[in-house]
Amino acid sequence: MEGIGTSAVGNYNDRSAYAHSFGALKDKTRYVDGWTGIDYRSELKDRMSIGMKALGSTAGGAGTAGYALVPIYVDPRVVDTTRKFTPLVELIPRVTNQGLTADYNIITAKGGGYTAAEDAATPETNDTYDRASTAIKFLYAVGRTTGPMQSAMPSYILEGFQPSGSGLGGNPFSPSGVPNAKQLEVIMKARSLRELEENLIVNGDASTDATQFSGIVKLQSTTNVVDLNGAALSWDDIETAVRYAFDDGGRPKIAVCSSAVLQDIRKIVIDTFRYNPSDLNGNLPFGVSASLVLQTMVGPVPVIPSMYLSNTSGAKQIYFLDTDYIEMRVLQDMTYEDLAKTNDSQKFMLKIYECLIMRNTAFNSFIDDIA
Secondary structure: OOOOOOEEEEEEOOOHHHHHHHHHOOOOOEEEEOOEEEEEEHHHHHOOOOOOOOOOOOOOOOOOOOEOOOOOOOEEEOOOOOOOOHHHHHHHHHEEEEOOOOEEEEEOOOOOOOOOOOOOOOOOOOEEEEEEEEEEEEEEEEEEEEEHHHHOOEEEEEEEEEOOOOOOOOEEEEEEEEEEHHHHHHHHHHHHOOOOOOOOHHHOOOOOOOOOOOOOOHHHOOEEEEOOOOOOOOHHHHHHHHHHHHHOOOOEEEEEEEEHHHHHHHHHHHHHHHHHHOOOHOOOOOOOOOOOOEEOOOOEEEEEEOOOOOOOOOOOEEEEHHHHHEHHHHHEEEEEEEEEOOOOEEEEEEEEEEEEOOOOOHHOOOEEOOO
């Protein structure tokens, strides 16, 4: 092609953008003209490609997130970093209940049998009965999803959402698919309601908040307590606490403690009885795995850690519970209900009507104020 070369001609400059595109062509040179048959593009192609800047990840400038030409690929798995294990929601029997109170009768004293002489008078003896009544309380979780969010949000997978079992012996959570924003909001509110239940089962106190039902800590109060007053836990303390429940007619089925107390007990069992850590596994009577089973005077007692009991030294606790006499009395289990639509959104609520009852706290026992 006439005129194309590498020598300096006219305004050609090796450092200019013009030179990168057109080489030694003079300025104003017609390089494409269909009327006359001129087309120098094939000859200029190599020079143009050399001069073209590489397309990098930052090309196009910054976008809303990242760079304009590179889309954001979000992992479809969503992890709830605030999740709590809810073993007691799963393990405490749930019993239907009619009416706004859970009412039951207890025998507080028996007149008893007696001995007498031959043909003596035989007066009757009287037993003492009492009626216990616990008010049903109302638990709610309310959510709302806007129309644009419902249209725009893709499907996700909630990792570790649906709980099962005690929280020990493998992964107690399974993933749950959420195909849209509404479903995501519903199942997250369901999870928050389960966590509220678990917290109330342990720490609920109707005397300080009338909307709550009282939980294990409040109901057990000071009955059958081994108070360590800040001392370290020993195996003798465990045996004593279980004996207190046994002597009052109880047969504890599970123990509930903080994770720090579970750690203390594992050390005691390993050091005292020369167990290997691998020997401490067992199963609850209803098939839920537990990491530690105490062999006590009432038989095997699985120990379940609760994320709602304190790990603070001097305030740690372990409760030995006869679950045959502990119930969740349920007027209405978890129910979904749409709420009024007043704008471009869908509002709903989840609700549970229930309370916890312990028919006789003397069938249980606990160790308090562990170092």
